[in-house]
Amino acid sequence: MRRFILGRLAWMLVILLGVSFVAFMLMRALPGDFAIAAAGSQSVAPEVLEAIRRDLGLDRPLLAQYLSWLGNALRGDLGTSFVTRQPVLGELLDRLIVTFQLTAIAAVIAMVMGTVTGLASARLRGVTDWCVRLYNGVMLAVPNYVIATLIVLLAGLYFPQISIFGYTPFLENPLANLGSLLLPAISLALAVSVTISENTRAAVLEVSNQDFVMVARAKGLAPRTILRDYLVRNALTPVITAAGLKIAALLGGSILVETIFAIPGMGQYLFDSINSRDYPVIQAIVLVAAAIVVLVNTLVDIAYARADARVKM
Structure with missing residues (x-):
């Protein structure tokens, strides 16, 4: 290992x-x-x-x-911004923390929604399967920035008491911090969750027809035991693939979503830097974003090896 x-x-x-x-x-x-x-x-x-x-x-x-x-x-020196005349690394780290919070919340929401709906679709079948597949098909066709815009419009119209725009630092008010990132995270998570849901459904259905699952059922094992020890574990590899790639892609989607919700994250920082032609900042953001994506893919590879020992061979 x-x-x-x-x-x-x-x-x-x-x-x-x-x-x-x-x-x-x-x-x-x-x-x-x-x-x-x-x-x-x-x-x-x-x-x-x-x-x-x-x-x-x-x-x-x-x-x-x-x-x-x-x-x-x-050595940790990514240059000096043309616009602010400040070291890029200091400004980037502040923005990166915000984007990391947003991406982490969106990833948790996407994983929970995708896994639950995928398992429900594969196990319950019937009307549940049709509803989940219809919802997934619609959400796959809608870009996340359209979802973000609709959330802003609907929240502003029906829930005017909710603060939609802006960001509250975690140390200042943890609950307000979560509230300021929840709607943007949902905007990012919905499109990702349907991909995870479809892959979870397909993987569970494929594993359900394997001989070792049929033998477990013939032995009279409890459905919960079969689901946990036989179905989910052996269906993890394709789900990890979809989740890893889509969670890494959340970074790209955060650019427009952060701009729509006025979140001072790395995506909005990149958008502002492109408009002002702040080249040192653009180089630094591209490098840091690539490092995050590559790190996520590396962690996915390691998760493969942990879930399926054959991958190490």
């Missing part, structure tokens, strides 16, 4: 190195001038622009710039 984990961690480092290189080069390939963006004005004297380029290290070859940026990033 240790060798399996070390191998996945090594691949994670290789992927992150490639992502950092691509992100850095893409920023340099975008139209425009870093020096003009840093100066904040188009009408700047050429000598001032040259001084800015020299100060930012933009007068050096691209590979030298990348190696310098990578070395600083490994």
Whole structure:
């Protein structure tokens, strides 16, 4: 198991190195001038622009710039924002905590909803199965930003006493913090939960027809025991696949949802940075987001090995 984990961690480092290189080069390939963006004005004297380029290290070859940026990033220095003139890492960490809270709440909601509805659809069949499949089909066709907009409209119309926009820090008021993130988390979780539900239903139905389940039923084992020890455990692998990929995708969906609900997270930070052409911030966010996605996928691989010993082989 240790060798399996070390191998996945090594691949994670290789992927992150490639992502950092691509992100850095893409920023340099975008139209425009870093020096003009840093100066904040188009009408700047050429000598001032040259001084800015020299100060930012933009007068050096691209590979030298990348190696310098990578070395600083490994030491925890992700550069300085063009807009705020503050270190990117400090601002990014504050936003990352908010996005992590939002994503964690959305992931829990999605897992609970997806697993419960998927099991109910597979075990109860009949009307329950039809209702769950119909709901899943509708929710798969609706983007999360549309769901977020509808939630804002409906909550503002029928529940005006509920605070819809803004964010309350956890240390300031834990209950208000949960309340400020609940509606955005539901917006993110609904589309993810239906994918988990469909995969759970399909996996449980497939495992239900296996010989070892039929033998367990023939032995007279309790339905709860068969569900827990035979069905759920052996159906975990495809469910872990769907859950891992979709939970990692929550990060991408949080950009629009955070903007709609005015949540000061990493998604809104990226949106504002793109609008203001704040390239150091964009590079840092891409790198951190890639690290989170790769880490989630690595944890999914490890969960495979824990759920099914054959994966380690």
